[in-house]
Amino acid sequence: MNTRSILVLSLLSLLGILCGCASPQGATPSSPAASSVDFALTSAAFAHESSIPVKYTCDGEDVSPPLQWDNPPPGTRSFALLMEDPDAPVGNWVHWVIYNLPARSRALPEAVPAEAQLPDGGRHGQNSWGRLGYRGPCPPSGTHRYFFRLYALDTSLALRGEVTRDHLLQAMEGHILAQAELMGTYKRQ
Numbered sequence: 511m512n513t514r515s516i517l518v519l520s521l522l523s524l525l526g527i528l529c530g531c532a533s534p535q536g537a538t539p540s541s542p543a544a545s546s547v548d549f550a551l552t553s554a555a556f557a558h559e560s561s562i563p564v565k566y567t568c569d570g571e572d573v574s575p576p577l578q579w580d581n582p583p584p585g586t587r588s589f590a591l592l593m594e595d596p597d598a599p600v601g602n603w604v605h606w607v608i609y610n611l612p613a614r615s616r617a618l619p620e621a622v623p624a625e626a627q628l629p630d631g632g633r634h635g636q637n638s639w640g641r642l643g644y645r646g647p648c649p650p651s652g653t654h655r656y657f658f659r660l661y662a663l664d665t666s667l668a669l670r671g672e673v674t675r676d677h678l679l680q681a682m683e684g685h686i687l688a689q690a691e692l693m694g695t696y697k698r699q
Contacts, residue, residue, distance in 0.1 A: 548581035551660045551690035555620070562656060562694035568648030569698060573621035574606065579660055583687045586613045586662040590682060592675055595647065597654040604675045605656065606644045607635030610666050635673035647696035658692040 555575040556562050564570040582589070593606035608622070611632040624643025627633050634642040647656055663685045669677060 549579070549583060549662060549688040549690045550581065551577060551579045551658060551692040553577050553658075553692060553694075556694050558692055558694075560694060562647055562696045567646040567696055567698075570646070571621075572644075572646045574618065574644035574646075576618065576620040577658065577660075577692070578617045579690055580616060582613070582662040585664050586687055588613055588663050588666045589615060590661045590663060590667070590678060591618070591658065592661075592678070593644070593656060593658045594675070595649070595654050595656050597649070597652070599650060604636075604638040605646065606637060606658075607673065607675055607678055609633055609635060609669070609673070609678055633669070633673070635669075635675070635678055647694075649696060649698060651698075653695050653697040656694050656696060658694070660690045660692075661686050662688040662690075 552558070553575050555566060562575065566573060566575045577591075579589075588609070589611040590609035591606065591611070592604065595603040595605060608618075608628075609632070611618075612630055615630065615632075622628070622644060624634065624641070626642055636642060637645050639645055647654060661682060663682060664687050665685050667678070667681045667685075669681055
């Protein structure tokens with residue numbers, strides 16, 4: 511490579527960093543292609559950045575909302591989902607950990623049972639209460655944001671024992687093909 515080529519590549523890299531193009535929001539350092547414009551996560555129960563209905567919270571039935579996704583990237587072998595509240599007084603609070611959802615999956619129904627292994631092969635990890643399955647929003651005060659993040663992975667994860675958010679993130683490192691996000695809010699009355 512000549513000096514001019516090196517200079518051009520350096521300038522392009524710097525421009526990418528300055529404009530925020532070098533690392534898609536939510537991408538992990540080991541997965542530079544961790545976003546896909548077409549890969550989307552939605553819910554029939556609430557729209558992105560809107561209020562989560564009481565039914566899916568501790569003030570209601572405390573069941574998981576229905577979730578749908580489409581257009582996973584080629585090579586997807588499984589999906590993993592995290593639901594987190596970054597506004598919790600003690601820091602990030604994990605409401606749901608689920609992984610090894612089959613590549614053919616395009617939805618999670620309302621009220622997913624809190625079983626270790628689901629009929630389709632998906633598995634639950636532990637939430638911040640130390641339990642399996644979904645636990646809905648229950649903020650002590652104010653309006654909190656709840657992020658549902660769905661990861662398309664190039665593998666199924668061979669995890670054993672009590673799988674937490676941190677275990678899952680570590681196992682996914684280097685395997686994330688794309689990430690889709692849905693955010694809902696909730697404030698107790």
